[in-house]
Amino acid sequence: MDDRAAVVAANDAFYRAFEGLDLAHMEAVWLRAPYITCVHPGWGLLIGWGPVMESWQRIFTNTVSMHFELTDARAEIRGDLAWVLVVENLQSVDVDRKSEGRMQATNLFQRHEGRWCLVHHHASPIYAPVADSGPEHMH
Amino acid sequence: MDDRAAVVAANDAFYRAFEGLDLAHMEAVWLRAPYITCVHPGWGLLIGWGPVMESWQRIFTNTVSMHFELTDARAEIRGDLAWVLVVENLQSVDVDRKSEGRMQATNLFQRHEGRWCLVHHHASPIYAPVADSGPEHMH
Numbered sequence: 001m002d003d004r005a006a007v008v009a010a011n012d013a014f015y016r017a018f019e020g021l022d023l024a025h026m027e028a029v030w031l032r033a034p035y036i037t038c039v040h041p042g043w044g045l046l047i048g049w050g051p052v053m054e055s056w057q058r059i060f061t062n063t064v065s066m067h068f069e070l071t072d073a074r075a076e077i078r079g080d081l082a083w084v085l086v087v088e089n090l091q092s093v094d095v096d097r098k099s100e101g102r103m104q105a106t107n108l109f110q111r112h113e114g115r116w117c118l119v120h121h122h123a124s125p126i127y128a129p130v131a132d133s134g135p136e137h138m139h
Numbered sequence: 140m141d142d143r144a145a146v147v148a149a150n151d152a153f154y155r156a157f158e159g160l161d162l163a164h165m166e167a168v169w170l171r172a173p174y175i176t177c178v179h180p181g182w183g184l185l186i187g188w189g190p191v192m193e194s195w196q197r198i199f200t201n202t203v204s205m206h207f208e209l210t211d212a213r214a215e216i217r218g219d220l221a222w223v224l225v226v227e228n229l230q231s232v233d234v235d236r237k238s239e240g241r242m243q244a245t246n247l248f249q250r251h252e253g254r255w256c257l258v259h260h261h262a263s264p265i266y267a268p269v270a271d272s273g274p275e276h277m278h
Contacts (some may be wrong), residue, residue: 074176085192104184106247120224
């Protein structure tokens with residue numbers, strides 16, 4: 001398997017763990033390192049293994065089902081780092097409601113002992129089509 | 140200047156160009172490469188030099204003044220890539236209103252001919268303190 005295929009496979013494994021609401025699979029996707037970081041949509045930065053995994057546990061506990069369709073995926077690889085940009089088209093059911101949404105994700109992977117491991121995930125809701133005159137929340 | 144100082148300086152130059160509403164300075168910060176990408180808060184992904192620079196031009200045109208206080212900055216470097224995570228505490232004035240906000244940013248830099256250049260910027264609004272019971276926009 002070439003580098004690109006391995007990175008794409010690591011990214012797919014992340015979303016399978018996410019859809020599977022499976023903490024053990026989610027733990028297996030990440031690098032066990034103190035500098036891992038995660039930004040869920042609308043959240044601030046979570047830093048380190050404990051806070052990142054607690055966030056997944058909390059999300060999984062509050063979710064009945066979740067389905068992603070991934071589109072517009074791009075991967076770039078330089079040395080032992082790779083970044084994947086992907087749109088998460090999400091349908092989820094939590095304890096009191098259904099929701100749908102589109103998120104833009106930045107996923108950063110580091111090669112560690114031959115395996116591509118997630119070290120940073122940043123996802124944010126897409127409110128405005130790029131072609132529009134302007135977003136509601138602009139820089 | 141060591142690697143870390145150089146990366147921090149590149150990140151600072153990005154925010155100075157941003158505050159300066161200065162397209163030439165902004166162009167100087169980015170790598171001139173077809174794979175550069177940018178996610179403004181609430182936007183989808185912009186890909187490539189033209190779309191990324193047009194977005195800055197549009198933001199600068201629509202902004203009267205902008206001030207950032209940067210907090211909680213972290214930088215990690217591996218080989219020729221570095222990622223900076225920082226909170227953008229923003230006060231801006233546009234043509235018809237003042238706004239304030241906190242954004243979480245992921246900035247990815249690539250070392251090119253000895254210089255750290257921005258290749259990806261992803262910023263998203265922080266709605267919920269991490270300590271809260273949950274965000275409004277959850278994954």
